[in-house]
Amino acid sequence: SFRGGAVIKRNEPCWCGSGKKYKKCHLRADEASGNKSGGQKKKSPYAKSTRDIAGMRRAGAFNGQLMDYVRPFVKVGVSTLELNERIHEYTLRHGHRPAPLGYRGYPKSSCISRNEVVCHGIPSAYEKLEDGDIVNIDVTSIVDGYYGDSSETFLVGNVSDEAKKLVKVTAQCLMRAIEAIGPAVHVIAISEAIQPYAKKHGYSVVREFTGHGIGKQFHEHFSVNHHKGLDCDDVILQPGMTFTIEPMINQGSWRTVIDSEDGWTARTKDGQLSAQFEHTLLITEEGVEVLTLTPAQKRAGKMLIIDGIEL
Numbered sequence: 646s647f648r649g650g651a652v653i654k655r656n657e658p659c660w661c662g663s664g665k666k667y668k669k670c671h672l673r674a675d676e677a678s679g680n681k682s683g684g685q686k687k688k689s690p691y692a693k694s695t696r697d698i699a700g701m702r703r704a705g706a707f708n709g710q711l712m713d714y715v716r717p718f719v720k721v722g723v724s725t726l727e728l729n730e731r732i733h734e735y736t737l738r739h740g741h742r743p744a745p746l747g748y749r750g751y752p753k754s755s756c757i758s759r760n761e762v763v764c765h766g767i768p769s770a771y772e773k774l775e776d777g778d779i780v781n782i783d784v785t786s787i788v789d790g791y792y793g794d795s796s797e798t799f800l801v802g803n804v805s806d807e808a809k810k811l812v813k814v815t816a817q818c819l820m821r822a823i824e825a826i827g828p829a830v831h832v833i834a835i836s837e838a839i840q841p842y843a844k845k846h847g848y849s850v851v852r853e854f855t856g857h858g859i860g861k862q863f864h865e866h867f868s869v870n871h872h873k874g875l876d877c878d879d880v881i882l883q884p885g886m887t888f889t890i891e892p893m894i895n896q897g898s899w900r901t902v903i904d905s906e907d908g909w910t911a912r913t914k915d916g917q918l919s920a921q922f923e924h925t926l927l928i929t930e931e932g933v934e935v936l937t938l939t940p941a942q943k944r945a946g947k948m949l950i951i952d953g954i955e956l
């Protein structure tokens with residue numbers, strides 16, 4: 646609950662949403678940073694306006710719709726390029742734009758990452774889905790200038806119990822992180838929800854790739870670590886903030902290697918499997934809203950649904 650324009654008094658609740666009095670919370674930090682007027686800073690620079698939030702809701706909803714659209718095409722024998730073309734055409738047909746295409750020179754409209762590919766797999770006509778694969782499809786849409794970003798890992802044909810378990814735990818990591826957040830919660834609660842849980846199951850958490858603020862740009866401040874104990878942005882979540890959580894969980898080592906030929910494809914260094922799920926989130930006064938829920942997820946009242954896995 647922010648009062649735009651007003652100066653916060655010493656005994657009023659802090660702008661950061663901690664629930665503490667301003668004098669017990671950010672007053673000193675604001676003074677130290679040159680904000681001498683006793684709390685001119687009443688709202689995080691990361692919090693979005695009502696209008697931007699409405700835009701983010703539309704972008705997230707479309708991205709979810711796109712995910713449900715591509716779902717039935719994820720089958721043995723389909724090439725990752727065919728999936729990419731479906732994604733591209735569906736997005737254009739609805740009057741929107743696929744964000745990956747041309748982003749920092751990225752050549753395709755989606756990222757499709759099979760098995761040991763951690764993220765940023767480039768769709769190719771030569772790469773066909775095989776029985777037993779796990780494959781992550783990461784789609785990002787630009788809807789009226791706003792970005793929606795989400796990904797799911799799909800099971801292709803008969804997947805081994807070990808691979809299924811990795812996918813299941815990865816989905817649970819994202820769901821646990823979403824359940825852990827809300828207004829006045831520090832962003833590190835996300836890595837605290839994810840990393841010990843992954844570790845308990847014998848898995849590691851990728852460190853080089855993080856979640857991110859999102860809005861009228863693909864990647865905005867701040868970064869969202871999924872691995873505990875790394876240097877992180879000192880951000881307390883507040884109503885109006887929009888960002889992604891997108892843990893990449895590895896069977897073996899957390900280390901990754903970028904393909905030297907294409908400059909994008911990130912693989913596990915040890916060649917073992919990696920899985921990922923991603924949603925775009927909005928912090929609200931009450932808690933958190935999952936902006937990229939798919940129509941099927943909305944109908945089921947679930948954050949994630951995986952065919953063949955009970956979550």
Ligand code: MF3
Pocket residue numbers: 744745746748749751755756765783784785794889891923
């Ligand atoms: N969608 C990815 C993310 O979740 C980013 C892909 S960047 C691209 O942040 F250029 F590879 F598309």
Ligand code: CO
Pocket residue numbers: 794856857889891923
């Ligand atoms: Co993202």
Ligand code: CO
Pocket residue numbers: 783784785794795796891923
């Ligand atoms: Co993404």
